[in-house]
Amino acid sequence: MTLLPDPAEARAARLACRQGAPRPTAGMAPGFTQCNMISLPKDWAWDFLLYAQRNPKPCPVLDVTDPGSHRTALAPKADLRTDIPLYRIWRDGVLAEETPDATAAWAEHPDLVTFLIGCSFTFETPLQQAGIEVRHIAQGCNVPMFLTDRDCRPAGRLHGKMVVSMRPIPAGRVAEAAMISGRTPAVHGAPVHIGAPEALGIADLSRPDFGDPVQIRPGEVPVFWACGVTPQAALMASKPPFAITHAPGYMFITDVPDTHWQV
C-alpha cells in the first residue's frame, strides 16, 4: 500500500466526471474528500451561510467561493461549473433540470456564491479500511438518502427538514462505525441516529427519497448520518428564485486527503 493518496487520482476522477456518462461518485478516488455543492445568488448567501452555521451536522461548510467565482481552494484547478458529474438547476424551489454541465445556468447569474459542504463519502474510505462493508459501494449503486421529520434551525428566509444518508452495519460493528466517522466532524461526523428509522419519520427503508435502496441483511442495523442534501430540502421548502446544486450522490471530488479532517 501507499501511505498517501495520489493527487493524480483525484484529477483523473474529476476529468471522468467532466467528460464521462454521469454516475455516482461513491468509491471514486478513495482517500480524497468529496463535497456537496450549492450555488445561490449573492442576495441569499448570508441566509445560507447562517443556515449552515446553525445546522453544522448536515451542513459543514468546507469552502465558500467569492461571488461569481467557479474556483475553490479545495481543488485549485477544478471548474465548479463542469467537474461534478450531474447538476440540478432549481427555479423557485422546484427542480427544473438535471444537466452534466452547469456552465449555461451559471452564466444566468453573475454573482453566484458557491458553498462546498462535507460529504459522508469521505469517511467511507476509513470505514472500508476497518473492514466495514459499505453496502452501496458493494452493490455499485447510489447511497440511500431519506428526508426526516426533524426541522433544521431556520436562518433568515431558509428553513427545512434534515436529510440523512443510511448505511446498514452489522450490529457488532456499529459502535466502531460511529467512532470512525466521529473522528471527522467536518464531513458530518458521527451518526445522528442508529436504528429505529420510524423515530426519524422514515416509514420504509426500501423507498429512499434520494439515491437507491440497498439490501439490509439479518443482524444489520440501519445507521443514519446527517447528509449534505439537506440544503436541497431547504430549497424545496424555502423557494429561493434560483440555485444550482449537485445531484444527490454525484459529488465534487477535491484534492484534499480525507485525513485532513480528522480531529
Next chain:
Amino acid sequence: MTLLPDPAEARAARLACRQGAPRPTAGMAPGFTQCNMISLPKDWAWDFLLYAQRNPKPCPVLDVTDPGSHRTALAPKADLRTDIPLYRIWRDGVLAEETPDATAAWAEHPDLVTFLIGCSFTFETPLQQAGIEVRHIAQGCNVPMFLTDRDCRPAGRLHGKMVVSMRPIPAGRVAEAAMISGRTPAVHGAPVHIGAPEALGIADLSRPDFGDPVQIRPGEVPVFWACGVTPQAALMASKPPFAITHAPGYMFITDVPDTHWQV
C-alpha cells in the same frame, strides 16, 4: 462529585459579571462553555462569517444573533449587552473605550450582528480534571495571549494575523493536553503549535500582547492554542467603522455544558 454542572452556577457567574468589578472569567462556572464575542454592523456580517469559516481554528462560531438582537440560544436569558465583565468599543479599528456595560454603544447601531466564538477556557475544566495545572488559574491572573506572524485567510474586507493563547505544560503531559483539547474542536481544539515560540513570531513569552504573563517552570513547554481574540486583530488590521467585543480574557459565560462540544 456531581455528574452534571449546575446551571444555577452559570447564571450566578453571569450575574457577578454583570454587577461586580470586572475580572477575567477563567475558572468561573467550571463545566460551562465560555465565548468570545464580536458585534459588527450588518453590512460587515457576511465578511466576518466568511472570515470565521475560512479560519475555523481561531474563529469557531458557536452562535450568530439576528440583526439588532442581544439574545443568544447559548444562554436564552442572558443579555449580551451587559453580561460580559468588560467590553471593548472599537472605532475605525482603534480601541476607543473599555466599559463594563455596552448598552449605550449597542444603541448606536440598531443592526448589529453578534458572533459568539468558542473559547479555550472551555477545555480548561477537562485539563484540570486530568490533573494538568492551568497556570493562569493557579496564579489568579488572565491567560497570556500573543499576536503571531501567521496570516489568517482573508475574507472580503477582513484580514489579520492569528492570535494564540499560551499555557505552560510539563513536557510529560503535553501530548495528553493536546488530546484532551483536541476532543473539542468547536472551542479551538488541539494546539496549533507546541514549543518553539520564535517560529510563531513570538519574541518574548514574558511580554504577552494581551492578558498577563505567567511563570514557566523548568521542564515545562509553552503550548499555543488558536485564540478567539483573533477577530480583534482583524479589527485592528482591517478597520471596520464600528465594533463591540469582549475584552481579552473577560468572556461570555453560557448555559451550555462543555461536554456538548466533545466529538
